[in-house]
Amino acid sequence: GAVVSQHPSRVICKSGTSVKIECRSLDFQATTMFWYRQFPKQSLMLMATSNEGSKATYEQGVEKDKFLINHASLTLSTLTVTSAHPEDSSFYICSASPTSGLYNEQFFGPGTRLTVL
Amino acid sequence: GENVEQHPSTLSVQEGDSAVIKCTYSDSASNYFPWYKQELGKRPQLIIDIRSNVGEKKDQRIAVTLNKTAKHFSLHITETQPEDSAVYFCAASKGSNYGGSQGNLIFGKGTKLSVKP
Numbered sequence: 001g002a003v004v005s006q007h008p009s010r011v012i013c014k015s016g017t018s019v020k021i022e023c024r025s026l027d028f029q030a031t032t033m034f035w036y037r038q039f040p041k042q043s044l045m046l047m048a049t050s051n052e053g054s055k056a057t058y059e060q061g062v063e064k065d066k067f068l069i070n071h072a073s074l075t076l077s078t079l080t081v082t083s084a085h086p087e088d089s090s091f092y093i094c095s096a097s098p099t100s101g102l103y104n105e106q107f108f109g110p111g112t113r114l115t116v117l
Numbered sequence: 118g119e120n121v122e123q124h125p126s127t128l129s130v131q132e133g134d135s136a137v138i139k140c141t142y143s144d145s146a147s148n149y150f151p152w153y154k155q156e157l158g159k160r161p162q163l164i165i166d167i168r169s170n171v172g173e174k175k176d177q178r179i180a181v182t183l184n185k186t187a188k189h190f191s192l193h194i195t196e197t198q199p200e201d202s203a204v205y206f207c208a209a210s211k212g213s214n215y216g217g218s219q220g221n222l223i224f225g226k227g228t229k230l231s232v233k234p
Contacts, residue, residue, distance in 0.1 A: 108160040
């Protein structure tokens with residue numbers, strides 16, 4: 001149980017294009033999903049908290065117009081990196097927190113390696 | 118807000134020895150403390166967690182202890198094996214009783230564990 005998928009696993013794009021990453025909870029409902037960014041040999045940096053049916057809550061320093069988040073259902077959240085630039089290249093990981101959980105357990109997706117040329 | 122400190126940043130042990138990773142937190146309201154294992158290029162995997170109503174939890178070779186008074190918790194791995202080599206992250210949160218970003222997981226910076234055969 002508690003499986004989270006993420007698609008695509010790897011994407012290479014040209015500078016200026018937009019990239020959409022999907023995060024799905026496969027066997028549970030998740031009112032809340034999280035998007036993290038991870039640089040090599042560093043910890044997970046929370047970018048935003050995505051709540052089903054409402055606007056995402058962005059962490060300080062994260063541009064909401066650049067990183068568009070949509071949480072359309074209890075099993076799907078998407079992150080769109082708009083007008084991507086080389087400095088956006090990173091490992092993006094989502095996680096999902098079961099709606100029925102008493103504590104904030106988070107289960108992570110496999111991550112998406114974004115490379116912007 | 119919550120701040121989680123993790124030590125050491127790197128840890129090298131001989132196969133069969135024990136490994137201990139320590140974390141401290143700042144917010145006394147935090148009540149959920151998970152540990153994640155992340156292998157290179159892969160997703161963080163929840164390996165064990167502890168709630169604030171217990172002081173110790175064990176799962177085979179892995180144990181976690183919590184000292185609420187001192188606000189620190191530790192991960193203990195006994196009889197280490199080469200496959201234990203990974204980066205380990207501790208985290209703390211206040212649980213789902215808190216709304217918005219207050220309930221989010223706050224991660225430590227990680228500990229790279231190397232188990233030498």
